[in-house]
Amino acid sequence: MGDPWLSAYDAALRVARKAGAVIRDAGEKEIKVCTKSSTVDLVTKTDERVEKIIIGALREQFPDHCFIGEESVAKGEPCNLTDKPTWIIDPVDGTTNFVHGFPFVAVSIAFAVNKELEFGVVYSCLENKMYRGRNGKGAFCDDEKIEVSDVKDIHKSIIISEHGTDRSCEKVEKIFSTMKKILCIPVHGLRGSGTAATNMCLVACGAVEAFFEIGIHCWDIAAGAVIVKEAGGVLLDVNGGPFDLMSRRMVSANNMVIAERIIKEIEIFPADRDDAPIKKITKFCKK
Numbered sequence: 001m002g003d004p005w006l007s008a009y010d011a012a013l014r015v016a017r018k019a020g021a022v023i024r025d026a027g028e029k030e031i032k033v034c035t036k037s038s039t040v041d042l043v044t045k046t047d048e049r050v051e052k053i054i055i056g057a058l059r060e061q062f063p064d065h066c067f068i069g070e071e072s073v074a075k076g077e078p079c080n081l082t083d084k085p086t087w088i089i090d091p092v093d094g095t096t097n098f099v100h101g102f103p104f105v106a107v108s109i110a111f112a113v114n115k116e117l118e119f120g121v122v123y124s125c126l127e128n129k130m131y132r133g134r135n136g137k138g139a140f141c142d143d144e145k146i147e148v149s150d151v152k153d154i155h156k157s158i159i160i161s162e163h164g165t166d167r168s169c170e171k172v173e174k175i176f177s178t179m180k181k182i183l184c185i186p187v188h189g190l191r192g193s194g195t196a197a198t199n200m201c202l203v204a205c206g207a208v209e210a211f212f213e214i215g216i217h218c219w220d221i222a223a224g225a226v227i228v229k230e231a232g233g234v235l236l237d238v239n240g241g242p243f244d245l246m247s248r249r250m251v252s253a254n255n256m257v258i259a260e261r262i263i264k265e266i267e268i269f270p271a272d273r274d275d276a277p278i279k280k281i282t283k284f285c286k287k
């Protein structure tokens, strides 16, 4: 049998580039900002427009496929991963960065069949870097093959995490307590690009050893998960168990030694699963 998902992969690359160009253009103009689940969970017309462009183009070519998109889910569409061919899309990963002109913004498109991720494309559109990975076929940044770092000594590592968009003090305390413990191991440094998709690509290309977060969504990490795995890295749950795309928690690392060392320090807090019963999110826009 040939390569059943090659045309889907090519379509993902094409539409990611197109989406990135729309985001770059929109960043030059005035950006009207609305909020979703909290006052720091930002959304713009560009997020919605780009998601429509991506899903519109893919649906035209693949009318039988299913779609999970960040902005569609916010409007009340289901977020269930079934065995059917399913696209998992974050049109603008790093919306806060986009709004502020902080230069890491990514289009993230993944494709799963039988609940297995087949490929992932992360277009870091302000840097103009196309990261991509296909199951069993390696990971690339533009035309260059990428690999995770070979560092096993946590003391020689850089670790990424993020603060997320839930600012309840209890959670923020746990996030900072975890970060403090990791910093005091000590590691070489802690970083955060503001986009989970880009963070995972930084793990994949060996710039950092690990990225972990609780509270991310499947669309933030699905494409990055393929890229990390294909670059030789590992994906785990924050409790050391198997990675679960819908669980809203993840550790991605260059190897098990680094992953398990970080996991020892992570203070876990609850996050509702992505496939929990649907809650439409009310959007607030200032007049």
Ligand SMILES: O=P(O)(O)O[C@H]1[C@H](O)[C@@H](O)[C@H](O)[C@H](O)[C@@H]1O
Residues within 6 Å of the ligand: 041, 070, 090, 092, 093, 094, 095, 096, 162, 163, 164, 165, 194, 195, 196, 197, 213, 215, 216, 220
């Ligand atoms: O909402 P977008 O798509 O910009 O993505 C999120 C990031 O990817 C997270 O890592 C990050 O922690 C934030 O939750 C951020 O919202």
Ligand SMILES: [Mg+2]
Residues within 6 Å of the ligand: 090, 092, 093, 094, 196, 219, 220
């Ligand atoms: Mg995102």
